[in-house]
Amino acid sequence: MDHFLYRNGILHAEDVPLSDIAASVGTPFYVYSTATLERHFKLFEEALDGIDHTICFAMKSLSNQAVLTFLGKLGAGMDVVSGGEYARAIAAGVPGERIVFSGVGKTRQEMATALKGGIRQFNIESEPEMEALSEVATSLGVEAPVTVRVNPDVDAKTHEKISTGKKGDKFGIPISRASEAYARAAALPGIKVVGIDVHIGSQLTQLEPFEAAYLKVADLTHQLRSEGHEISRLDLGGGLGIPYERSNSAPPLPIEYGALIKRCVGDLGCEVEIEPGRLISGNAGLLVSSVIYVKDGDGTDFLIIDAAMNDLARPAMYGAHHDIVPVVEPAPGAEQRAFDIVGPICESGDTFAKARNMPAVGAGDLIAFRSAGAYGAVMASEYNSRPLIPEVLVKGDQFDVIRARPTFDEMIARDKVPEWI
Numbered sequence: 001m002d003h004f005l006y007r008n009g010i011l012h013a014e015d016v017p018l019s020d021i022a023a024s025v026g027t028p029f030y031v032y033s034t035a036t037l038e039r040h041f042k043l044f045e046e047a048l049d050g051i052d053h054t055i056c057f058a059m060k061s062l063s064n065q066a067v068l069t070f071l072g073k074l075g076a077g078m079d080v081v082s083g084g085e086y087a088r089a090i091a092a093g094v095p096g097e098r099i100v101f102s103g104v105g106k107t108r109q110e111m112a113t114a115l116k117g118g119i120r121q122f123n124i125e126s127e128p129e130m131e132a133l134s135e136v137a138t139s140l141g142v143e144a145p146v147t148v149r150v151n152p153d154v155d156a157k158t159h160e161k162i163s164t165g166k167k168g169d170k171f172g173i174p175i176s177r178a179s180e181a182y183a184r185a186a187a188l189p190g191i192k193v194v195g196i197d198v199h200i201g202s203q204l205t206q207l208e209p210f211e212a213a214y215l216k217v218a219d220l221t222h223q224l225r226s227e228g229h230e231i232s233r234l235d236l237g238g239g240l241g242i243p244y245e246r247s248n249s250a251p252p253l254p255i256e257y258g259a260l261i262k263r264c265v266g267d268l269g270c271e272v273e274i275e276p277g278r279l280i281s282g283n284a285g286l287l288v289s290s291v292i293y294v295k296d297g298d299g300t301d302f303l304i305i306d307a308a309m310n311d312l313a314r315p316a317m318y319g320a321h322h323d324i325v326p327v328v329e330p331a332p333g334a335e336q337r338a339f340d341i342v343g344p345i346c347e348s349g350d351t352f353a354k355a356r357n358m359p360a361v362g363a364g365d366l367i368a369f370r371s372a373g374a375y376g377a378v379m380a381s382e383y384n385s386r387p388l389i390p391e392v393l394v395k396g397d398q399f400d401v402i403r404a405r406p407t408f409d410e411m412i413a414r415d416k417v418p419e420w421i
């Protein structure tokens with residue numbers, strides 16, 4: 001179900017015409033649909049119906065406080081990867097017992113903050129991290145619940161920059177060494193083993209790599225139990241892909257993913273945790289931009305737009321594809337032209353699409369990047385002194401700015417010029 005549809009010739013976010021938002025906040029901006037966020041969260045709830053489970057939203061994909069508060073009220077937990085994300089989750093009212101702490105480089109300070117504020121578990125990624133957590137927990141007189149993230153050596157068959165479960169990746173402890181790692185964890189004071197964690201990558205478009213990983217986790221569960229460890233939780237990470245190209249075949253659905261989980265680990269008597277990010281937030285957001293100029297090129301014409309790689313880094317960073325559509329609905333059968341769609345930044349990498357067929361659009365027209373809710377706003381920077389763009393949240397016919405565009409003065413005022421210059 002798509003909550004971004006043309007109505008009366010204008011692309012809407014739920015019941016709000018994007019042209020209304022553009023008139024009110026200016027371009028470029030991100031806009032998110034609460035209906036899509038809710039629907040995607042509930043798809044996972046349905047997919048895991050019948051087994052004990054917790055869904056922790058991978059908030060690194062989209063971490064605006066309004067979005068976190070909304071998902072938290074639906075009952076979502078959070079998967080956090082930094083002290084800042086932990087602070088955001090708590091500020092959004094998510095209780096510590098629904099927050100899991102992931103990431104390869106948790107600092108002692110981050111560990112202490114989470115132990116004091118409440119945490120469901122730490123997903124531990126190395127022996128030195130385990131030892132650091134043991135020291136921090138002991139000094140605070142508490143016990144830290146942990147899983148060990150195992151690297152199952154499975155090829156996730158996704159982009160190399162977001163593949164995380166293959167031998168040689170920086171993540172987790174090789175599954176072949178899991179036995180020793182768990183023995184080490186069990187021997188450390190202040191550490192309580194509660195389960196196993198695995199996360200093999202992001203934007204997976206097939207179920208087979210998940211299946212290979214989860215079958216290994218099931219075997220490991222039996223083995224670790226026979227070695228005397230309590231394995232009552234399996235954290236199966238995130239990573240289910242979304243359809244970025246309408247014209248392409250769709251990745252597996254949450255319901256199929258849920259069935260796979262039940263088949264692989266459903267009879268182990270464990271609580272299952274999942275950490276979806278992109279599948280909840282990706283198709284819940286658009287980036288809306290205006291065309292500044294149409295420039296004749298040598299063969300292909302350029303659409304020079306007011307969004308750039310600092311606002312949406314995915315195309316420059318991963319060569320990622322986003323469907324790009326005009327906000328004013330093209331007439332049926334309207335002629336298409338090939339455009340290179342580029343931002344104003346002084347780098348050739350600031351290219352969103354090459355030779356993309358688009359209905360004719362002109363200077364001043366609005367265009368929308370689909371599937372921009374995940375890893376969009378959160379990766380933005382102020383490169384070229386372009387202020388972070390606003391985020392807008394829609395519910396039905398209401399919309400609100402959930403992060404305002406800073407003024408140039410506000411942007412400049414964050415810097416301090418020492419007196420001695």
Ligand SMILES: *Cc1c(COP(=O)(O)O)cnc(C)c1O
Pocket residue numbers: 058060061079102103199201202203237238239240275276277278279374
């Ligand atoms: C990034 C990440 C996720 C979320 O991945 P998606 O592909 O957005 O679902 C979940 N868990 C961990 C540990 C991650 O690093």
